[in-house]
Amino acid sequence: MTDADGLLVKRCLHGETMAMQALVERFHPEVFGLCVRILHHRQDAEDVAQEVFLRIFRSLKRWDSKRPLRPWVMGITVNRCRTWIGQKRRRPEPVDYVEEIATTTPVDDGSELAREIQAALEGLRVEYRGVFVLFHEQGMPYEEIAQALRKPVGTVKTWLHRARLEIMDHLRRRGMVAEVEHEMP
């Protein structure tokens, strides 16, 4: 896997268009999905995903070929999303843009439960949000998340634990958890 990644990266560094396209196609769904989950805005997610790939191609020669490529790509994605959110907080929001956000459905899930989880995610800190999505949606193990975010595994575990607690609390407050009897599966 790492050899294939190394070869792909080497070809990208030589400027092979096909290799670059292959890299984008391989990681785009995950990068875009993570951007959507963190930013809650499709248009923003598209822009940030493009930025992420530009950044990846810029700094590809700094990638350590001994490490897997995926956590590195996801780490760049989380960092770009965090930077985007920070910039968005600082710059004034045009009125029509605000309306666009309000009318845009944040996710394409039909379920109310999924929408509530998405709403709960919006209330989380960016770091917690990233860790939660990477673990529960992207299926990344703790070690890879720690590599991606350049944090200790313990920190990742703590963030994930807090994210879960906040989401569960949100679901309870929103009445999404029915009163359960002691019957267990």
Place this chain on the structure above:
Amino acid sequence: MKCLDIKIWLQNWLDGQAPGADGQRTVEPAAQAHFRQCKACREQFAAAQRMVEGMKLFSRPTSPARDLSRSIVAKALQDRVERRLKFQRRLRLTVALAASILIMVIAGYIFEPGPKKDNGNGVVAKQEAPATDPRKQEAPPEKSKEDSTPALAKALDEAKGTMAALTGKLTDQTRESAKRLITAATPTLELPPMGTGILPEESIDATASVLKAGQEISDGIQPVTRSARRAMDFFLREMSTFEVAKVE
């Protein structure tokens, strides 16, 4: 199991719910027993189950366009070209700047005014440029009042001393001339011893003429001395005025 154990168990249970391990979750009998007794833990577990259920309903956001990868690659290639051009521009600018600094240094070294002295260590030291303003030489503007006043006073003292010495020398010369004149006029004249108060008849005329000559010489010197004194006073007055103006 206690509530604290259930919290740890719940996290482990959630950790095992990564995509791919779906449907394999089981609840330990010990945990089930605790849930029967503890409502809070039961609700917490129910919320965790709902969360996992909701995550399964999450669908991956679809990619916006099929030719997106092509446009991203095109942008990346354009970005690479732009960055290369930017780097080359920056490099050229840096080289040009370094070259101009080098030329300025060499030109400054070659066309530097005034002779240079070697201080013996192989380092060429610059000679101080001659001052154009004499006042600056006497009292440089950087110096404070305390620094400049003693130098001025010393110069004035020297000027006074020189004037006094000149006047004294002139007086001495005049006296010597007068002595020689008297000797030449009356070579055989013997003056009475001091304290008698009586002069011989022959010497009265000679003495009178000498006194007269001395008086005339003294009268002649007086204007010179007076002029020198006036010049000195004028010089001192001017210098003190200049000093006050400079300090202010």
